Amino acid sequence: xxxxxxxxxxxxxxxxxxxxxxxxxxxxxxxxxxxxxxxxxxxxxxxxxxxxxxxxxxxxxxxxxxxxxxxxxxxxxxxxxxxxxxxxxxxxxxxxxxxxxxxxxxxxxxxxxxxxxxxxxxxxxxxxxxxxxxxxxxxxxxxxxxxxxxxxxxxxxxxxxxxxxxxxxxxxxxxxxxxxxxxxxxxxxxxxxxxxxxxxxxxxxxxxxxxxxxxxxxxxxxxxxxxxxxxxxxxxxxxxxxxxxxxxxxxxxxxxxxxxxxxxxxxxxxxxxxxxxxxxxxxxxxxxxxxxx
Numbered sequence: 001x002x003x004x005x006x007x008x009x010x011x012x013x014x015x016x017x018x019x020x021x022x023x024x025x026x027x028x029x030x031x032x033x034x035x036x037x038x039x040x041x042x043x044x045x046x047x048x049x050x051x052x053x054x055x056x057x058x059x060x061x062x063x064x065x066x067x068x069x070x071x072x073x074x075x076x077x078x079x080x081x082x083x084x085x086x087x088x089x090x091x092x093x094x095x096x097x098x099x100x101x102x103x104x105x106x107x108x109x110x111x112x113x114x115x116x117x118x119x120x121x122x123x124x125x126x127x128x129x130x131x132x133x134x135x136x137x138x139x140x141x142x143x144x145x146x147x148x149x150x151x152x153x154x155x156x157x158x159x160x161x162x163x164x165x166x167x168x169x170x171x172x173x174x175x176x177x178x179x180x181x182x183x184x185x186x187x188x189x190x191x192x193x194x195x196x197x198x199x200x201x202x203x204x205x206x207x208x209x210x211x212x213x214x215x216x217x218x219x220x221x222x223x224x225x226x227x228x229x230x231x232x233x234x235x236x237x238x239x240x241x242x243x244x245x246x247x248x249x250x251x252x253x254x255x256x257x258x259x260x261x262x263x264x265x266x267x268x269x270x271x272x273x274x275x276x277x278x279x280x281x282x283x284x285x286x287x288x289x290x291x292x293x
Contacts, residue, residue: 005077008070010037011049015067019057079277091279092121099144101128102219102239103266108144111290118286122279142280143269146236148262157284159266162236162293164203166257167249172229179232182208182256189213189231191222202234203260204253236264238293266293 013023014034024031042049049063059067081093099108104126112124127140146162176188182204192212193199201207214230216222219239226233227243232252243249268284 005074007037007041008074010034011041012067012070012074014038014050014057015059075271090121091119091277091282093279094123094125095142095279095283096125096127096140097142097144097283098127098129098140100146100219102223102236103144103146104128105220106239106242107291107293108287111287114290115283115286119279119282122282141270141277142283145267145269146263147265155270157268159268159284159288160291160293161261161264162238162266163264164234164236164257164260165240165244165254166202166204166232166234166252167226167240167244168232168252169227169229169248170250172226172231173250173252175229179253182253185210185232185253191216191225191231191233193217193219193222199234199263201260203257203263205256205258207258207260236293238266238291241292266291 010023010027010033013026014020017023017026020031020034020038024034027034038050045066047062048060049066051058051060051063078093097108108126116122116124129143144159172189179185179188190210190212191214192210194215194217197209200210200212202210214225216225219235222233223235223239223243225231226235227248240249244251270280
């Protein structure tokens with residue numbers, strides 16, 4: 001083999017971060033070290049992988065093919081190391097988990113301390129992405145996704161269902177009134193998402209596409225807007241159950257609500273070409289019974 005795995009890891013950091021300086025910061029090394037690693041790979045392969053300009057870095061055609069295969073190869077190497085570690089005792093190693101920020105805050109953060117006590121050799125790395133990410137590109141082991149799944153290259157483990165609720169604060173309803181029928185929503189300030197548009201299709205008869213007065217990119221931002229009395233929002237039960245119990249939010253039009261299963265599923269996904277590693281299985285087995293969906 002011409003190239004070393006540590007140099008290849010540096011190359012991926014450069015590609016994913018978009019610059020030598022950001023890669024050096026992530027890896028906690030000097031920029032010169034990053035530059036030398038990439039140059040060494042190119043010299044060993046006898047080809048240019050990165051086209052460098054004063055403004056940006058861009059993969060060459062050869063670079064794109066090479067990086068794609070490198071990701072797969074390093075993933076296999078990492079899995080082999082994990083299997084060896086697992087055979088010697090409890091799961092160990094880094095576990096990169098990605099989920100929408102509300103799920104991380106309301107479902108994962110509360111169990112982290114207990115999980116770390118049970119599995120101290122697993123190093124958790126949590127990221128929050130409100131959109132769908134490429135697991136390989138983002139070097140993520142596991143993603144928690146809410147709603148329907150479409151990527152056939154991924155394995156999925158169903159974690160449960162989280163019903164949707166139309167909610168508003170008591171202060172907002174006291175000021176604007178409580179709608180009794182879906183047709184009255186036009187008289188109210190509605191809160192929704194920038195994208196995708198399907199998130200603004202509310203679970204009412206006919207599943208109407210609402211036109212929000214305020215649009216946001218994060219479910220947690222939407223929740224905070226509703227708590228602050230800015231209008232009516234449609235949110236998953238796992239986000240607002242505690243608010244409903246405390247009376248900080250109130251259900252609206254519950255008697256008219258219809259099921260919307262395509263938005264209620266909660267799934268853990270990972271790549272089909274990799275087995276469910278011991279650390280991923282340990283995390284899911286620990287998380288699932290503790291979920292409050």
